[in-house]
Amino acid sequence: MNPPAPLEVRHLTVAYGEKPAVWDVTWSAPPGLTAIVGPNGAGKSTLLKSALGLVPALSGEVRFFGRPLDTVRDRVGYLPQRASVDWDFPATALDVVCMARYPRMRWWGLVPRRDKEAARAALAQVGMADFADRQIGRLSGGQQQRVFLARALAQDADLVLMDEPFAAVDAATEAAIVAVLRELAAKGRHVVAVHHDLGTVPEYFSSVLLLNARVFAAGAVQDVFTNRSIAATYGARLAVLDEASVGAGAVGA
């Protein structure tokens, strides 16, 4: 028998107000590296956030490793969009990465040395060891993204959900992220990432979900990432509008 999928959603529907952003999505992420691809406003981030319980779903079911999220939280990591936090916050890069270790710590007191070491190791893995004590507001955008990546790594999760990890990053950061993705895959970990750049999907990921409010295609990249299915996904926005007389979620990307 196959092990349960790292992430599985069944009949998931999410709406902001009256507008459905994710429409009856049934999909299970295969093991390894998976990209979620679709036009702006296709509900990609919403799908992730809803799976994580950050956005309430109208209906549907979400399973991580075949179980509800609450029972496997320690196996699920998260890399939010960089723009989702205030980078002027008074914290160092190390402080931010240490936040990944909070579930392993008591609610009171200092960060134990063991967890600090883990955080430093994660920073080193993304090439940011020298910036551990730098205030996060003084890092470049790409460096900030790498701090977030290090935080996700420090969670030491079996599955990491990434929301646009490659958005607006420099070449060095892109290379660091790709290296981390490969390393995670080599260790048998799983990644589901919202991705914008169609050109790099075959190079970076092994599976893909083409999403535009509903599922247009899903599977191994070489099977389903075809011109035809991409055109269907990106050209279908108007069709969806007509069909359900709804926009495909103006909020979030």
Add this chain to the structure above:
Amino acid sequence: MIAYNTLVVLSGCALLGVAAGTVGTFALLRGRALVADAVGHAALPGVAVAALIVALVGADPRALPPLLAGAAIAGLLGVLAVQALTRTRRIREDAAIAIVLSAFYAAGVALLSWLQTLPGAAQAGLSKFILGQAAAMRAEDAYIAATVAATCLVLVLLAFQRLRAVAFDMDFARVQGLRTDRTDLLLLALIVLVCVSGLQAVGLILVVALLVLPAATARLLTHRLPRMLALAAGCGALAGAAGAWVSAMRPEVPTGAAVVLLAALLFTLALLFAPERGLLARLWVLLRRRLAADTEHFLRAAWEAQEAAGAGPGTAGDRWAPIGAVAAARGWSAGKAARLAAWLALRGLVARAEGHVHLTPRGATLARRAVRAHRAVEHHLLAAGTADADSADRLADLLEHGLPPEMAARLLPEPSALPASPHALGAGR
């Protein structure tokens, strides 16, 4: 020699400032400043109702704890009302806060007025809670302030990591399974605690300032959260003690006003003079950068004026260039060019005589480097086909400063060559 009573008031207000500074730091970072305002205003009807009950049961009307308990309950009810209103999604949080704050406050004012028509001592001195009157503080009140300050300090330090996690990235903390609702509740409880215990000294209208101002001051002074906590506590203590002292010396000044004015003064000083985030520091950086750019532009214009007058790219630097030509090339006023020439002469980069400048060896080196950087960027932009000669010149003006020599070398591979300008030199660009 300070009187015992003054000492009590001073230390009480200082301790209150410590509590407000530490709690205010996280209230500010979590975006809860307005909620604190609502708590303060919503406390008034609680005070009035508590005073009424105290009078009815015939207890000591001067005793503080029942009144503060009433204030705390009403303050909490106010916050719950804000949350309930926001949750209906019919109204945004800022509007909900404004509504609750004014409605509760109005209810409090009405209750107080009604209490004053009753016989007996129920209403005695209740209005001091509105603006604060630290002089009325007794030793046991100072003990209460001390207890509150100690409680806040201990809880904030214990829950430091959690408070920070929730303030920085709520969603991430929730995904991790941290009980963010409990952390938020703790912060809220601390805010209520500070607001309520500050009622007597600062008054319910101004207590929010005591939470926000020291924290905001500290944020201007440091990037480190532990240091920010310490600075906020210190600012709060300073403002509290100094305000109470001013009010003790000049009893016509309400304590609340004095404390808040001093906190605002500290904030203004930090805003102006903070070493890095202060306005003056930023202005200084800006001016220095502009002067550096003007210097490079001047030197390059002086160099190019010689080229335009017939010196080849290799030999420019030996001739006298008219300052007027430099001004015309840059589009500067004659006065600005003359002032810059004087400044560069002072720095030993040019010699001046009869409205002309001559580059010194050091000035020529810098000028050559500036010309090289400018042309490197220009030629690169032209080669890439991204701009015509005119816009390449303007773009290069923006980019060339701070272009390290090795970068310029990469854009212009021949190290010794100084290419001719791709456009005509001189005025009228």
